[in-house]
Amino acid sequence: MAELLREYDTTLDTKHRITVRNVKSLYKNYHVRVYGDGRILMEPRVLVHPKFVSKRTLRMMDQAMENFAKGVRSEPINTDEMRKIADALPD
Numbered sequence: 001m002a003e004l005l006r007e008y009d010t011t012l013d014t015k016h017r018i019t020v021r022n023v024k025s026l027y028k029n030y031h032v033r034v035y036g037d038g039r040i041l042m043e044p045r046v047l048v049h050p051k052f053v054s055k056r057t058l059r060m061m062d063q064a065m066e067n068f069a070k071g072v073r074s075e076p077i078n079t080d081e082m083r084k085i086a087d088a089l090p091d
Helices: 056-072 081-090
Strands: 029-034 040-043
Touching: none
Parallel strands: none
Antiparallel strands: 029 040
16 A cells, blocks of 8 residues: 555635645646545546557557448447446445
8 A cells, every 4th residue: 555645634725626735746647536425536647648559559449430430330328227226326
């Protein structure tokens, strides 16, 4: 488990933002999750430069977009059943 480096209280500013103070982080991008009980979870994200994405993956993405533009796609998925299951799960 990672070592706790800093712990402090903060307040939302007038634009509902928080400031992460004095952090010399390796990351510039974060994925944020806001929970109904007020918790906010920030996880670092590493964005990949396109030149580091494999050629095969880029070809597959291009093909997928061409298919989408041509109307070649699967039927819409009915998510009602999954929504009922998810809504029944405890928080």
